[in-house]
Amino acid sequence: MALYCHTLRHDPQNPQWPDRDRFILSKGHAAPAVYAVMAECGYLPVEELITLRKLGSCLEGHLVADSPPGVEMTSGSLGMGLSFSLGQALAARLDGKDYRVYCLLGDGDLNEGQTWEAAMASAHHQVDNLIAIIDYNRIQNDGFSDYSRYEDKSRPQRIAGWVSEEGHTVNIMALQPLEEKWRAFGWQVLETDGHDLSALIETLEKAKGTKGRPTVIIAHTVKGKGVSFMENNPAFHGKAPTPEQAEKALAELA
Amino acid sequence: MTTKAAATREALGPTLVRLRREGLDIVVVDADLGSSTTAREFGKVFPERFFAVGVAEQNMVNVAAGLAATGKTVFISTFAVFAPGRCFDQIRLGIAQPRQNVKLVGSHAGIITGEDGASAHAIDDLSLMLSLPGFRVIVPADVVEAEQAIEVAARTSGPFYVRCVRPKIPVIYDESHEFQLGKAHLTRPGKDVTVMAIGVMVWKALEAAELLAQQGIDCRVLNMASLKPLDVEAVLAAARETGAIVTAEDHLVHGGLASLVAQTLALHQPAPMAFIGMQDQYAVSGRWDQLLEHYGLTAEKIAEAARSVLARKKG
Numbered sequence: 001m002a003l004y005c006h007t008l009r010h011d012p013q014n015p016q017w018p019d020r021d022r023f024i025l026s027k028g029h030a031a032p033a034v035y036a037v038m039a040e041c042g043y044l045p046v047e048e049l050i051t052l053r054k055l056g057s058c059l060e061g062h063l064v065a066d067s068p069p070g071v072e073m074t075s076g077s078l079g080m081g082l083s084f085s086l087g088q089a090l091a092a093r094l095d096g097k098d099y100r101v102y103c104l105l106g107d108g109d110l111n112e113g114q115t116w117e118a119a120m121a122s123a124h125h126q127v128d129n130l131i132a133i134i135d136y137n138r139i140q141n142d143g144f145s146d147y148s149r150y151e152d153k154s155r156p157q158r159i160a161g162w163v164s165e166e167g168h169t170v171n172i173m174a175l176q177p178l179e180e181k182w183r184a185f186g187w188q189v190l191e192t193d194g195h196d197l198s199a200l201i202e203t204l205e206k207a208k209g210t211k212g213r214p215t216v217i218i219a220h221t222v223k224g225k226g227v228s229f230m231e232n233n234p235a236f237h238g239k240a241p242t243p244e245q246a247e248k249a250l251a252e253l254a
Numbered sequence: 255m256t257t258k259a260a261a262t263r264e265a266l267g268p269t270l271v272r273l274r275r276e277g278l279d280i281v282v283v284d285a286d287l288g289s290s291t292t293a294r295e296f297g298k299v300f301p302e303r304f305f306a307v308g309v310a311e312q313n314m315v316n317v318a319a320g321l322a323a324t325g326k327t328v329f330i331s332t333f334a335v336f337a338p339g340r341c342f343d344q345i346r347l348g349i350a351q352p353r354q355n356v357k358l359v360g361s362h363a364g365i366i367t368g369e370d371g372a373s374a375h376a377i378d379d380l381s382l383m384l385s386l387p388g389f390r391v392i393v394p395a396d397v398v399e400a401e402q403a404i405e406v407a408a409r410t411s412g413p414f415y416v417r418c419v420r421p422k423i424p425v426i427y428d429e430s431h432e433f434q435l436g437k438a439h440l441t442r443p444g445k446d447v448t449v450m451a452i453g454v455m456v457w458k459a460l461e462a463a464e465l466l467a468q469q470g471i472d473c474r475v476l477n478m479a480s481l482k483p484l485d486v487e488a489v490l491a492a493a494r495e496t497g498a499i500v501t502a503e504d505h506l507v508h509g510g511l512a513s514l515v516a517q518t519l520a521l522h523q524p525a526p527m528a529f530i531g532m533q534d535q536y537a538v539s540g541r542w543d544q545l546l547e548h549y550g551l552t553a554e555k556i557a558e559a560a561r562s563v564l565a566r567k568k569g
Contacts, residue, residue, distance in 0.1 A: 018324075018325075065323075065351075073352070083313045083317050083320065085320060087283075087317040090321060091281075118317070120310075121317070
């Protein structure tokens with residue numbers, strides 16, 4: 001929302017505008033959220049959102065380039081977004097254009113080695129028109145990235161991951177110290193509360209003024225924020241709520 | 255045939271420089287093998303259009319996709335064992351599915367990479383690349399054809415894979431040769447049997463045709479450089495007119511030329527076939543000419559295979 005409604009220079013009526021800022025979703029499984037915001041901006045009719053994942057819809061299960069027009073990159077296999085974003089940032093510089101490239105990464109993206117290849121190369125090429133945002137919710141497909149969101153501290157913590165009684169894997173791949181990692185790779189690192197829109201916008205503005213190196217914004221988030229039974233619950237990572245759960249969730253969010 | 259020899263990879267750098275000078279919007283992304291693939295020569299002339307990303311082939315592929323998405327013609331090159339070998343998923347989702355205008359030149363393909371051994375022998379790259387919808391797959395037979403294939407790839411929108419090799423192999427064509435996308439090249443006419451070959455094996459097929467001629471067998475040699483799109487007409491005509499087919503490739507006989515031709519013939523024009531290539535195994539280190547000998551990728555073996563399919567045709 002912060003990006004599409006405030007930060008991005010874009011024109012929903014002209015999705016191929018060569019001077020547009022680019023938004024690259026590396027964590028392609030977040031496609032429904034992107035479709036919703038794009039519909040809000042006028043890239044597609046809001047009524048079309050209900051066709052998500054259905055045969056014949058342009059709203060595929062994971063993002064597909066140009067479907068609908070305005071989607072920049074096909075994603076769904078983690079770790080490719082930052083590389084693609086770097087390519088776009090290099091193209092802008094070569095063409096003397098002033099657009100920026102924003103890349104949204106998830107915890108899973110940070111498990112992928114390719115993301116770190118791209119992180120190293122981005123600093124190497126000094127692309128200050130590249131801004132990465134990490135949706136740092138510490139939950140991934142099988143469970144919790146690390147211990148910090150796993151609330152039961154009474155049980156012994158193990159070096160490798162283990163499966164909790166609830167059936168979630170705990171400590172899949174610890175990402176800390178995250179800030180130091182990105183700094184060591186040559187990036188400017190900014191942190192913010194990913195749920196505070198004005199703080200996020202302010203941080204994005206700060207990132208835009210940076211010269212000589214790329215910026216990463218670590219946006220601290222809680223998965224399922226605002227819905228009591230979804231918050232910080234890995235069970236909803238890749239699963240849609242039942243109709244009853246959806247109703248309850250909407251009531252809580254209203 | 256002249257006695258000149260050159261590696262097909264030698265065509266890459268100079269051709270890219272020429273095409274850029276002719277106005278094509280070419281950029282190159284390189285993963286620290288530009289000296290070997292000769293892509294570095296482009297970087298020497300156009301440093302601002304040459305992006306080094308270090309030994310990171312996966313990153314190279316998606317950086318190339320990002321550049322291509324802005325309208326550029328992007329060339330990437332490395333050893334074929336690394337791309338497609340190491341980054342098939344990136345090529346599949348980053349280039350093939352969105353049909354990005356990226357040209358991958360896989361160099362050092364086949365067992366003729368030689369002494370470097372199994373880790374350097376791409377014998378499965380065609381199998382991988384032929385499995386990607388929308389990708390055009392080209393295997394030049396010599397440096398003349400390589401230059402033409404690279405130019406066609408550069409001037410034709412969409413993804414291309416061009417397979418090149420390390421050693422200096424005989425130059426079989428002169429400047430009158432014309433590589434055409436989707437067309438097999440009738441390198442030697444013949445009516446008794448057809449050898450369909452790619453890459454270094456076109457030269458071996460021509461030698462085999464000489465051997466067969468001495469035995470009174472008139473052998474057609476088709477250079478199948480345009481593997482995809484395949485010249486189905488030429489394949490069917492060969493089966494119809496000669497009735498006996500041998501394929502020859504420096505690649506596994508599964509998933510490459512042999513599979514493609516067999517599938518085409520099975521559907522439209524079944525004919526006795528034999529396959530010269532690597533048989534479900536990895537090669538070892540050795541001089542490239544020794545390796546071809548060791549694994550039976552020779553003119554003699556092609557001629558032998560031709561006689562065997564001929565016998566089946568007559569039987």
